[in-house]
Structures are given as structure tokens and as C-alpha cells.
Amino acid sequence: MRNKLVLFIVEGQSEENALYPIMKSFFAPDEVIFHIYHGDLTVKNYPGSTPLREIESIVRTVMKRYALKRSDIRLVAELTDTDGCFIPDSLIIEDMEAKHIRYSTDDIRTMFRDSIIERNGKRRINLDYLISCSELKGRIPFSIYYFSRNLEHSIYGIEGHVSDSRKTDLAYGFSDRFGYSHRAFIRYLREEGITPEGSYQATWEAIQQGSESLRRHSNLLLLFT
Numbered sequence: 001m002r003n004k005l006v007l008f009i010v011e012g013q014s015e016e017n018a019l020y021p022i023m024k025s026f027f028a029p030d031e032v033i034f035h036i037y038h039g040d041l042t043v044k045n046y047p048g049s050t051p052l053r054e055i056e057s058i059v060r061t062v063m064k065r066y067a068l069k070r071s072d073i074r075l076v077a078e079l080t081d082t083d084g085c086f087i088p089d090s091l092i093i094e095d096m097e098a099k100h101i102r103y104s105t106d107d108i109r110t111m112f113r114d115s116i117i118e119r120n121g122k123r124r125i126n127l128d129y130l131i132s133c134s135e136l137k138g139r140i141p142f143s144i145y146y147f148s149r150n151l152e153h154s155i156y157g158i159e160g161h162v163s164d165s166r167k168t169d170l171a172y173g174f175s176d177r178f179g180y181s182h183r184a185f186i187r188y189l190r191e192e193g194i195t196p197e198g199s200y201q202a203t204w205e206a207i208q209q210g211s212e213s214l215r216r217h218s219n220l221l222l223l224f225t
Contacts, residue, residue: 002072004073005030005031005032005062005066005072006023006027006031006032006033006073006074006075007033007058007059007062007073007075007076008032008033008035008079009041009055009058009077009078009079010034010036010078011037011038011039011079011080011081012036013036014168015151016034017168017171017175018170018171019079020032020034020175021179022175022180022181023182024180026224033062033066035058040080041054041055041078042080042122042130043119043122044122044126046126051126051129051130055076055078055136055142056136059136070138071138074141075140075141075142076140076141078130078142078143079144079145081149081150081151082146082148082149082150082207082213083119083149083150084103084120084149084211084214085124085127085213086120086212087120087213087214089117089120091107091214092107092108092113092116092120093107093109094111095109095110098110102160102161103153103159104159105214105215106214107214108214127144130144131201145218145219145223146204146207146220148212148213148215148216148218149213151171152170154216154217155174155218155220156174157216182224186221186224189221194216194217194218195217195219196217196219200219203217204219
């Protein structure tokens with residue numbers, strides 16, 4: 001029987017660098033591919049369309065590149081950052097000294113408050129839509145998992161702004177630490193205690209409460225259960 005494909009849609013190279021060996025280990029003998037979106041598709045406008053159509057377009061591109069049929073795809077999973085998008089607007093503070101957006105467990109400080117409010121609004125709408133979707137066209141299973149506030153914060157436990165070069169170093173270091181051992185990674189996620197309790201839907205509901213989308217959480221563990 002031909003091996004199937006597991007497709008991860010991610011925002012940047014760091015996710016692939018850090019997680020590819022782990023996912024390859026877990027889903028073996030199926031193939032694993034990371035599609036790097038180079039941005040966040042949940043902050044776009046989709047007039048007359050939906051974010052799911054964007055994902056289906058990515059899937060069609062991958063299928064064409066590898067000469068696949070829909071039945072060849074086992075799962076499509078999106079990995080996304082929350083960036084505090086579910087917090088009340090009152091917790092977004094204008095701070096003219098915040099050269100980079102400053103995230104804490106209690107608020108976001110930024111020179112561009114209105115822009116962050118708009119960004120968060122778009123992300124909430126698109127995430128709410130994607131959370132409710134369990135299939136793509138052709139009955140391809142789909143799910144979406146979050147890093148809060150981002151990969152570096154939720155998985156590595158690092159606060160504050162992280163440069164692109166440091167993101168690369170951290171990702172490769174994390175990959176070296178776990179290698180191709182998904183069992184060790186699963187133990188790590190459980191020991192860190194960053195996964196809200198309950199079902200897939202419940203973990204998404206938990207992150208939408210108060211300032212929780214600024215705190216250290218991820219529901220990636222549910223991918224392995």
C-alpha cells in the first residue's frame with residue numbers, strides 16, 4: 001500500500017526546523033511535508049471567500065507538485081500562533097517606547113494600538129472559522145493547533161522578542177534535543193503542563209478566555225492522541 005501524506009501548514013521556517021523530525025517519527029511510515037506560508041493566513045481578509053479556501057489552494061499545489069490524489073493525504077494540520085489575539089482590546093496598551101510589540105502575560109504594549117486591534121479582530125474571525133472545520137474538500141481531515149503566544153514562548157518557554165537568527169538556533173537546538181523521538185517530545189509536552197484540559201474544542205475555548213492567549217499554552221499534544 002502506498003504511504004500517505006501528512007501536510008503541515010506553518011508560518012515560518014522555525015516550525016519545520018524544530019518539529020519535522022518529531023512528526024516524521026510519529027507518522028512513519030507515512031510521508032511528512034511542511035508547507036511554509038511565510039506569514040499568517042489568519043490575519044488576511046477573505047472577501048467572498050474563506051481561509052479554508054486558501055488552505056485548499058495550498059493542498060492543490062502540493063498535490064500537483066507530488067502527483068497526488070486526495071485519497072493520498074492522511075491529514076492536513078495548520079500550526080498557528082495566537083499572539084494574544086483573544087484578549088480584550090482594553091489589554092492592548094499604546095506605548096510609544098515599544099519599538100517591538102511587547103507581550104506579557106497581562107497585556108500587549110505597542111506603538112500601533114489600532115493596527116493590533118484590527119489584526120486581532122481578523123485573526124479571531126478566521127480562527128473561529130477554521131476551528132469549526134474538520135474536513136477539506138474531498139473529505140481530507142483537517143485540524144488546527146496553536147502556540148501561545150508563539151512557538152518560542154509556548155514550546156521553549158522563552159519570553160520577549162526573539163530575533164530571526166536566534167529563532168533558527170533555537171529550532172535546530174530543539175530538533176537536536178529530541179531527534180526522531182516523538183515519545184520524548186510527548187513526555188516533554190506533558191511535563192511542561194502547557195496543554196489545557198479537555199477535548200480539542202475545549203482547548204480552543206480555554207485559550208479564548210481573558211488573557212490566556214498571552215500565557216504559555218499549546219494544544220499540539222492533542223495531535224498525538
